[in-house]
Amino acid sequence: MSIQTHNEKQNITKPAKIGSVVLFILSLICIVVSTYGYMMGDLNWESLQPLAKKVYAARKEARSFETPITGTIDLFGEGRGTVPIALVSVVMNNAVLIFLVGITFLFNAIMLRTQSWERMEDLFTVQPAVFFFLLFVYYPIIDLLRISFTDMRMLVPDPQSFVGLKNYEWLFLKSGWSIFSESLLITIRYTFWEIFITLVGGMLLALLFNRMTRLFHAMRTIVFMPKYIAVSTSAIVFIWILNGSYGILNYLLSLVGIKGPNWLVDANTALTGILFLTAWRVVGYATIIYLSAMQGISKDYYEAAAIDGADAVHRFRYITLPMLAPTTVFLFVTTFIASMKVFQSVDVMTQGGPGTATNVMVQWIYNLSFRDFRAARAAAVSVVFFMILLVCTAATMRYTNRSVNYDS
Amino acid sequence: MKGSLLLKMRQAGWFDLLVFFLAFSLILVALGITGYIQYNIQMNNMDEGLTKYEIKEALGFFALSRENFLTIGLIAVAVTLLGFALLAISRATERQVSQQAKENMHHMRVVLQYVVAGMITLIMLFPIYWMVISSLKTSTELLLPVPTLWPRLFQWANFPNVLKRAPFIRYLFNTLVTTFFIMVGQIIIGVLAAYGFSKGSFKGKNVLFLLVLGALMIPIQVTFVPIYVMVSRLGWVNSFPGLIVPNLVSAYFIFMLRQSFMSVDDSYLDAGRVDGLNRIGLIVHVLIPMCAPTMITISIITFITGWNSYFWPKMVATKDEFRTIAVGVTRLRQTFAGMETANYNEIMAGAVMAIIPIVILFLILQKYIMAGMSKASMK
Numbered sequence: 088m089s090i091q092t093h094n095e096k097q098n099i100t101k102p103a104k105i106g107s108v109v110l111f112i113l114s115l116i117c118i119v120v121s122t123y124g125y126m127m128g129d130l131n132w133e134s135l136q137p138l139a140k141k142v143y144a145a146r147k148e149a150r151s152f153e154t155p156i157t158g159t160i161d162l163f164g165e166g167r168g169t170v171p172i173a174l175v176s177v178v179m180n181n182a183v184l185i186f187l188v189g190i191t192f193l194f195n196a197i198m199l200r201t202q203s204w205e206r207m208e209d210l211f212t213v214q215p216a217v218f219f220f221l222l223f224v225y226y227p228i229i230d231l232l233r234i235s236f237t238d239m240r241m242l243v244p245d246p247q248s249f250v251g252l253k254n255y256e257w258l259f260l261k262s263g264w265s266i267f268s269e270s271l272l273i274t275i276r277y278t279f280w281e282i283f284i285t286l287v288g289g290m291l292l293a294l295l296f297n298r299m300t301r302l303f304h305a306m307r308t309i310v311f312m313p314k315y316i317a318v319s320t321s322a323i324v325f326i327w328i329l330n331g332s333y334g335i336l337n338y339l340l341s342l343v344g345i346k347g348p349n350w351l352v353d354a355n356t357a358l359t360g361i362l363f364l365t366a367w368r369v370v371g372y373a374t375i376i377y378l379s380a381m382q383g384i385s386k387d388y389y390e391a392a393a394i395d396g397a398d399a400v401h402r403f404r405y406i407t408l409p410m411l412a413p414t415t416v417f418l419f420v421t422t423f424i425a426s427m428k429v430f431q432s433v434d435v436m437t438q439g440g441p442g443t444a445t446n447v448m449v450q451w452i453y454n455l456s457f458r459d460f461r462a463a464r465a466a467a468v469s470v471v472f473f474m475i476l477l478v479c480t481a482a483t484m485r486y487t488n489r490s491v492n493y494d495s
Numbered sequence: 496m497k498g499s500l501l502l503k504m505r506q507a508g509w510f511d512l513l514v515f516f517l518a519f520s521l522i523l524v525a526l527g528i529t530g531y532i533q534y535n536i537q538m539n540n541m542d543e544g545l546t547k548y549e550i551k552e553a554l555g556f557f558a559l560s561r562e563n564f565l566t567i568g569l570i571a572v573a574v575t576l577l578g579f580a581l582l583a584i585s586r587a588t589e590r591q592v593s594q595q596a597k598e599n600m601h602h603m604r605v606v607l608q609y610v611v612a613g614m615i616t617l618i619m620l621f622p623i624y625w626m627v628i629s630s631l632k633t634s635t636e637l638l639l640p641v642p643t644l645w646p647r648l649f650q651w652a653n654f655p656n657v658l659k660r661a662p663f664i665r666y667l668f669n670t671l672v673t674t675f676f677i678m679v680g681q682i683i684i685g686v687l688a689a690y691g692f693s694k695g696s697f698k699g700k701n702v703l704f705l706l707v708l709g710a711l712m713i714p715i716q717v718t719f720v721p722i723y724v725m726v727s728r729l730g731w732v733n734s735f736p737g738l739i740v741p742n743l744v745s746a747y748f749i750f751m752l753r754q755s756f757m758s759v760d761d762s763y764l765d766a767g768r769v770d771g772l773n774r775i776g777l778i779v780h781v782l783i784p785m786c787a788p789t790m791i792t793i794s795i796i797t798f799i800t801g802w803n804s805y806f807w808p809k810m811v812a813t814k815d816e817f818r819t820i821a822v823g824v825t826r827l828r829q830t831f832a833g834m835e836t837a838n839y840n841e842i843m844a845g846a847v848m849a850i851i852p853i854v855i856l857f858l859i860l861q862k863y864i865m866a867g868m869s870k871a872s873m874k
Contacts, residue, residue, distance in 0.1 A: 180728040194699075202698055208774060209695030216688035217703050219744040223722060224710040230721035239724075295612050302609075306616040308861050313619065315857050315864070317803035317821040320846045323828065324626045327839050335625060335642050367622060375868050400508025428716040431805045435825050449716045456720055457810065466720050473717045480712065 110196035117189025128179035234466035254467035289373020322435035520571030530561025630843035666823035674801035689752035792867030
């Protein structure tokens with residue numbers, strides 16, 4: 088291995104060396120320019136504020152007259168050359184993009200000197216994806232932190248000023264706390280029921296549909312289909328089914344003498360109403376997953392058990408259930424992660440109402456940012472919610488990894 | 496005699512299950528009785544002249560739902576006892592039952608399985624059936640106290656009415672364009688990345704792959720505020736790039752495809768190299784054909800997910816010009832402004848139009864989707 092790398096180092100060609108120097112210089116330019124822009128724009132650096140104000144004024148003018156941004160600005164102090172404001176504005180807006188381009192250049196400049204062109208080509212295949220993740224997944228996490236320390240409001244143009252821990256103070260010590268704790272509790276309640284429906288319902292249906300005929304295959308397909316129908320559309324259908332006066336569900340309940348509630352309008356039953364849709368959507372998926380795992384259990388176990396005189400319940404309890412433990416863990420973890428983020432069905436069916444009865448976490452963050460326009464508060468809540476999600480996911484994965492029998 | 500019967504019963508797995516249910520239903524009964532006691536105590540201590548609502552507020556949860564608990568508990572006890580009786584009968588007569596009767600029992604069970612499975616399938620199908628039927632009813636029939644299972648009068652006009660009310664064709668067009676470009680982007684970038692992470696060799700491969708895996712853990716539901724700010728600064732709110740670009744790469748896609756590419760033996764690639772294929776050639780002529788089922792499955796799932804996506808399009812497209820179908824359907828309700836109950840037939844017509852493409856696609860390609868789903872759980 089060491090010989091190989093030694094050879095590679097000698098194989099670095101002259102174009103590669105020149106290329107790496109050029110990339111290095113380009114990356115330095117990108118990083119310096121973007122850092123300047125970031126300090127001026129997002130960080131609202133104090134000594135750069137006079138300059139930034141000019142840019143904001145030019146932007147405002149351009150927006151109100153719907154013309155392109157014009158004019159120039161003395162970026163490096165009086166009389167040392169001017170720069171078009173339009174360019175400065177673009178750099179301020181896209182500082183992160185430029186910074187990431189610079190980082191990519193720097194990375195490639197280093198890589199060019201340490202590995203052959205053959206390997207560089209392999210590296211280029213993954214770079215678009217990595218660049219995308221840095222820009223749309225990892226940078227937002229950092230930016231979320233920054234926004235949570237500012238007073239940003241949605242739809243209000245820059246600049247924002249930093250307010251320290253004020254948003255977190257609001258969340259933990261002031262009016263935010265009661266809503267937060269209530270919302271978290273609702274989310275956990277929803278999650279509990281979705282996991283319950285997925286695991287128990289899926290298991291029962293898998294036992295029921297475990298027959299490999301054509302008819303059963305067709306029935307399985309139908310049971311599975313709801314998963315792929317848009318949640319928003321099925322939510323619309325369920326609003327009609329759950330309608331208090333004209334809904335078919337309440338009509339069926341009235342046939343057996345129960346007066347059905349006004350499901351989605353009554354604060355006590357709204358979450359149950361949403362769970363009807365959830366059950367319809369998720370149970371087929373869990374059934375398919377469980378069934379395919381059941382197909383993988385060797386018939387030998389059941390034959391051996393039958394010789395020992397075990398009946399159906401015993402076979403299920405001592406063979407099927409333990410052998411399906413990894414599948415159960417898989418379903419548990421994925422359902423947990425998905426249901427903590429529930430939004431679509433709630434947003435269409437109740438929008439978090441009535442009152443705050445179905446105000447799940449994501450719905451609350453969404454309402455904070457697009458109804459109250461409190462982007463900074465929404466960011467603070469997002470940060471805390473993200474921490475909770477991470478800790479819970481890591482904990483479940485760690486715990487279940489230890490206690491599950493994987494040797495099947 | 497009696498003792499031996501009990502012993503026989505206890506050997507059956509059903510016995511444990513029944514004991515468990517019995518304990519559970521007895522707990523329910525106990526809770527109901529507690530509720531009655533609590534109710535009486537609280538009613539005795541209650542001030543005179545309270546309204547019904549105030550009484551309801553003052554009573555506890557168990558006191559309020561005492562009847563429900565007791566009824567359900569007693570029914571459960573009765574069912575469990577019935578189960579015990581059946582078990583006892585079956586065990587006591589075990590010896591006398593002929594082979595013929597046993598076979599009959601087995602047939603009965605199979606028939607029962609078909610019947611119950613069929614019923615559950617019908618229940619699962621019901622919301623879709625109800626949507627289609629409601630979309631064809633007249634407003635008067637829609638609001639009948641006893642819902643009709645088959646429209647008395649087919650009102651096909653609901654569909655053109657919806658088209659007049661909301662630009663559904665435009666929604667469909669937007670969805671198609673968005674989904675198409677998301678799918679193309681995810682396939683091109685995803686295939687390249689999957690190749691690099693599975694068959695390529697370069698420094699920092701593991702670190703970069705960790706970045707991809709980490710992206711699976713960071714949902715857009717948490718990071719949408721900064722992404723929205725970024726997109727709006729680029730001027731992409733209400734535009735196709737705004738809808739498409741943030742969804743252009745999927746960590747799930749890369750991960751699944753990488754697993755699939757890894758299972759292809761390196762000797763195939765070497766053979767390809769001998770034939771003078773470069774990287775793109777290897778991907779197109781060797782890896783993709785060998786992993787075709789996975790490719791097809793992931794592409795279908797990408798397409799359907801893109802078609803159904805709601806969270807991001809709702810935020811970024813606020814004008815009808817760029818709204819996608821999943822959001823557009825929910826907009827339809829708001830256009831009726833309070834009169835939606837009477838016009839639900841038209842809303843349902845919109846919903847039917849929104850799901851038809853996906854249902855057809857699902858039924859045609861269900862083989863691939865179901866196979867892919869089972870594979871996903873194994874990873």
